[in-house]
Amino acid sequence: MRDYIFPGDFRWGAATASYQIEGAAREGGKGESIWDRFTHIPGRIQDDTTGDVACDHYHRYREDVRLMREMGIQNYRFSISWPRIFPDASGRANEEGLRFYSDLVDALLENGIRPMVTLYHWDMPQWLQNLGGWLNRKSADYFVQYCEAVFSGLGDRVLSWITLNEPWVCAFNGYYAGDFAPGIRDFSSALQAAHNMLRAHGMAVRTYRKLHGNGEIGITLNLCPREPATDNAADQEAALRNDGYANRWFLDPLFKGCYPEDMMRYYQDMGLTLPDMEPMDMELIREPVDFLGVNYYYIEFTRAGGDNWPLYFTTTAGDYSVTEYGWPIVERGLTELLVHLDREYKHPKIYVTENGASFLDVVNVKGEVLDDCRIDYLERHIMACWDAVRQGVNLKGYYVWTLIDDFEWNTGFRNKFGLIYLDRRTGGRIVKKSGYWYRKIMEQNGIVNQD
Structure with missing residues (x-):
C-alpha cells in the first residue's frame, strides 16, 4: 500500500466556533447575539438545547488547550464572538472580551499551537440585527469597526485570519429558509444579505492590510x-x-468581480429583487485574498422539480453511505472540488478549513470512544486532499471539524463531530480514538501504511 505524505509546510489542525463551544452567554460583558435570541424561541432547535453553556470553553479553555497539546494539534482555528467585543451600539469595545481572546491566543502560542481566527461565524450582535442585520449596508461599517478592534488587540500574535465563515449558510439558511438565525424567510433578502456580507469581507481585507501587513487573510x-x-x-x-446558487454566487464575485450571469437572469425571471449595488461594490468584493478556505462535507446529487420556489430542484444522497447528519460520504468530491477551484480560479492558495463527520459516538465500559467510522471518513478525505496536491492544487492545510462535540446549530447537540467527546452532564472531556489516530497523522505529516 502506498503512503500519502504531504509537503513539509502543510498545516494540520482542528476547528471550532465561538457560539458552538464557549458558553458564558451572559458573562464577561458579552451582549446578546442573534443565536442567543434564536435558540430561545420554542421549536427552533431540534433537541430544544441552546448554546448558553455549550462546552463551557470560556471557563475551561486552558484545559482544552492542554488537550490539544496532548493530541499534537499544531493549528487551531476558532472564531471570535462579535457581541463579546461590541455588546451594544455604544461603539466602545468590551475590554474583558478582548482579554479573553488575548489570553486564549497566549495559551495556544505557549503550547506551540498556531491560531487561525475567524472574525464572523454567524453570531451577529442582536443590537445590530435590530438595525436590519446584513440587510443594512451599514452592517459592513460596523463589521470593520469590530475587525479593527480585534486586529489591534490580537494582530501582533495572530498571523492567519478568516473574514467570514460560510456566508451562503448565513444568508440563505438565515434569510431564505429561516431555519438558522435570524430566522427570516425571503429569498430577495438572502441575496441582499449575501451581498452585504461580501462587501464587509472586502472592507475587512483592506482594513487588515492597512493595520497589519505581516499576516494572511x-x-x-x-x-x-x-x-x-x-x-x-x-x-x-x-x-x-444549484451550483450557481450555492458555489458560483460567492466564488465569481470574489475572484472574477461579478455575479454569475446565468443566475442573475434566472433570479430576474423569477421576479426576485437583485442586490442593491453601488458602483464600487464589486471592486471591493474582489479585493485579492491570500487564501481561500474550503469547508467540504459531501456532494449534492440534484434532481429537477419540487416546490421549493424559486429554485425548483431537490437533492439526494445518491447510492452512498451517509453520516448521522444524513450527508453522503463521497471523498472523491473533495478532490474534484479542489482541482476545479485550482483550474477555474487561477491557482489560489487553499486551506481545507473544515472537514468531518457526525456519528453516534458512545462511551464504552472502559471509558473509551471507539469511533472507527470517523477514522475511516477522515482517512478517505485526507487521501483525497493528497490526490489534489498530486494534481498540482496549491493546498496548504487541513482542519478537522471539530475539536470537541459541540452545539450544532439548529440540530443542537444531536450531531457529534468532535475528536473529543463531551459529557454534557459533567462537562468532562474524553479524547476519542479518532483524536489519537489524528495525532499520528500529524506526526507523520500524512498517512503511512503499515505492511
Whole structure:
C-alpha cells in the first residue's frame, strides 16, 4: 500500500466556533447575539438545547488547550464572538472580551499551537440585527469597526485570519429558509444579505492590510460539487442552477468581480429583487485574498422539480453511505472540488478549513470512544486532499471539524463531530480514538501504511 505524505509546510489542525463551544452567554460583558435570541424561541432547535453553556470553553479553555497539546494539534482555528467585543451600539469595545481572546491566543502560542481566527461565524450582535442585520449596508461599517478592534488587540500574535465563515449558510439558511438565525424567510433578502456580507469581507481585507501587513487573510466558503442525479437534461440544468446558487454566487464575485450571469437572469425571471449595488461594490468584493478556505462535507446529487420556489430542484444522497447528519460520504468530491477551484480560479492558495463527520459516538465500559467510522471518513478525505496536491492544487492545510462535540446549530447537540467527546452532564472531556489516530497523522505529516 502506498503512503500519502504531504509537503513539509502543510498545516494540520482542528476547528471550532465561538457560539458552538464557549458558553458564558451572559458573562464577561458579552451582549446578546442573534443565536442567543434564536435558540430561545420554542421549536427552533431540534433537541430544544441552546448554546448558553455549550462546552463551557470560556471557563475551561486552558484545559482544552492542554488537550490539544496532548493530541499534537499544531493549528487551531476558532472564531471570535462579535457581541463579546461590541455588546451594544455604544461603539466602545468590551475590554474583558478582548482579554479573553488575548489570553486564549497566549495559551495556544505557549503550547506551540498556531491560531487561525475567524472574525464572523454567524453570531451577529442582536443590537445590530435590530438595525436590519446584513440587510443594512451599514452592517459592513460596523463589521470593520469590530475587525479593527480585534486586529489591534490580537494582530501582533495572530498571523492567519478568516473574514467570514460560510456566508451562503448565513444568508440563505438565515434569510431564505429561516431555519438558522435570524430566522427570516425571503429569498430577495438572502441575496441582499449575501451581498452585504461580501462587501464587509472586502472592507475587512483592506482594513487588515492597512493595520497589519505581516499576516494572511482570506475567506471560508462551504463548497461542494452539485452533480445531476441522472443524465437527463432537466437534472443537468438543475445541477448547474444549484451550483450557481450555492458555489458560483460567492466564488465569481470574489475572484472574477461579478455575479454569475446565468443566475442573475434566472433570479430576474423569477421576479426576485437583485442586490442593491453601488458602483464600487464589486471592486471591493474582489479585493485579492491570500487564501481561500474550503469547508467540504459531501456532494449534492440534484434532481429537477419540487416546490421549493424559486429554485425548483431537490437533492439526494445518491447510492452512498451517509453520516448521522444524513450527508453522503463521497471523498472523491473533495478532490474534484479542489482541482476545479485550482483550474477555474487561477491557482489560489487553499486551506481545507473544515472537514468531518457526525456519528453516534458512545462511551464504552472502559471509558473509551471507539469511533472507527470517523477514522475511516477522515482517512478517505485526507487521501483525497493528497490526490489534489498530486494534481498540482496549491493546498496548504487541513482542519478537522471539530475539536470537541459541540452545539450544532439548529440540530443542537444531536450531531457529534468532535475528536473529543463531551459529557454534557459533567462537562468532562474524553479524547476519542479518532483524536489519537489524528495525532499520528500529524506526526507523520500524512498517512503511512503499515505492511
